[in-house]
Amino acid sequence: MSASTYTNVLGLAAAAVLLCAVVTLWRRSLGAIVRTLAVQGAALACVATVIGLHEHDVGLIVVGLLVLGAKAVVVPLLIGRVVRHDPNSRETDPLVNVPASLVAAGALTFLAFAATRSVTSLVPTTAGRLIPIGLAAMLVGFFALVTRRKAVSQIVGILLVDNGVALVAFLATAGVPLLVELGASLDVLLAVIVLRVLAIQMRSRLGSFDLDQLTELHD
């Protein structure tokens, strides 16, 4: 792979991760939000594989394939099955409306660039320059998590945060050691399964995914 192709593909894939995070703020249909998450997983897998190819790191290519399987296929399927029973489920009333959310996403991206200056100066590579994008994707996920009021969009928010952190890890250090990567992926997968069980229980108990109905515990 030539140097310029590498730069272009890597930049494109990393930008796609951030773009998908922003799109989840924009879309209201829960089905579409889950599909966007799958696309983001694929983009993340692409980042890992491209870095692996460029650095001739077979382990990282394998991790890329694992990410593709887990984050682009298995996890969206698991969440998608919850949504499919309820095709009209939409994010009707987020705490912050869509235009304001998009402005906030822009502001968070600036914040990410400002916060990572010490890190990017340490890694003056093509990948290192893209680190703020990972942090921005994480912050957008955080924002989705605190402003969206459906159980499914909160699960997606957690996964956006997780994918953002994973992107930073791939760009900054070409991934964490394999043992840690496997353990972390297993944890995330189990967490998604637990969340899914809770979301199903919530719907059968409350009749919807609406977290506003959960108001029994407060001070």
Place this chain on the structure above:
Amino acid sequence: MVIAVLLLPLAGGLVSGVVPWRRGIGWLGTVIASGVLVTGVVLAVDVVHGKPMSALGGVLRADALSAFMVIVIGVIATLATWQGVRYLGAEIAADRCTRRHAALYSVLVQAFVATMLLAVLAANLGVLWVAIEATTVVTTFLVGHRRTRSSLEASWKYIVICSVGIAMAFLGTVLVYLASLHVGHGPHPLDWTSLVAQSHQLNPGVMRLAFALIVIGYGTKVGLVPMHSWLPDAHSQAPAPVSALMSGVLLTVAFYAILRFKVIADGALGPTFPRALLVIVGLLSLLVAASLLLTQRDYKRMLAYHSVEHMGLIALGAAAGSPLAIAAVLLHILGHGLAKGVLFLASGEILLTEGTSEIERVPALLSRRPVLGGIFGFGLFALLGFPPFSLFVSELNMLRAEFQVGLGWAAAVSLVCMAVIFAAVMSHGRHLLLGPRGTDAPAMTPALVAVPLIGGLVGCAFIGVSAWPLESLLHAAARIVAP
């Protein structure tokens, strides 16, 4: 030996998963937990004066600090599994829980203990992260075990907030890894020992960001403000034995992770930045706990906010960071675990017999149920730091250490908060315990319930009076964090 510690709860979990639930399986859990305690003591004797032990090709490592945490986990797990038999028996008798659910509960409790043990025995900071994230996954179902609407809400909040927090801790770990890769090419760039050895070479800018993420991230699991809001819900909704484990040890296992990172951050940044960060989160936790404890109407939530206070005190002690302070922090971890464990288990018994967790509706406990009321009362005394309980000694030493390193103002603020909390808890406790009995005869508490709780309180008082069995271990462990 290190592997044996981990294998015990794994075997216990396997047996409780395969054999249908009956009381004997519940008692097996207690035997396993006390086995963990015994192996922890053996481990401590081995490593206290000698070299750390490692196993599984360097993935696991036990030094004095790990051995101390294994002992803490073993003690609280023994108490909690003992009481778990009664909890499950009562739930099955009341037809709120099937035998399958009881089996699931036993498996998850053993898995919970195993993940905490993995966290304190991990040599690699990445494995430490994996273990702490796994504790969230296994405890979520335990929090929701009673399957009520409010316990569903509590488990949802718990897993969502903790997953986000732990993702931040992962980012912090990745940044430490980046800083470590940049220094050199050691064979294990995330290995704690090699990170400490080269800590002064790590890039300070990256380490500053990393340590902040670690304190907020793992701080979520510790229950430190600003990421504490899951804690009162989860601890009040979980079954009592699970609350005892979560409040008594899980919080401090997460704090153990912060202590490990603090050693690296101290080396890379000097003591000022880590100290400032821990003072801020510690004081905020104390202030929030003090203001919210005043208005509590539910005794389990009162105990939960009390945990936020104690985690704040521990954070302040760690901020001081001298060997005296760290030894006091570790003693406080054990003392708080014992007192809080006993209180949560006693509150489970109150909930079982009285049917409500509102303070207003459980008056005059001391005259109606003298043994249970007495345990609860002495537990509150222990938690509020009365002598002879060990929390008195550890709080006094933490405050002394804070004055010695120039954190006297923070110690003064924490004393004011402690005074407010003292008044609030005393007033709640008076409501709960004192008052006229009415016409009923005093009800007895089964000896099987009372014995472990009284044992826990006696243990807490014993280590407060005599430092003998723990002194050398505490000093060895403190020297690891504060060389």
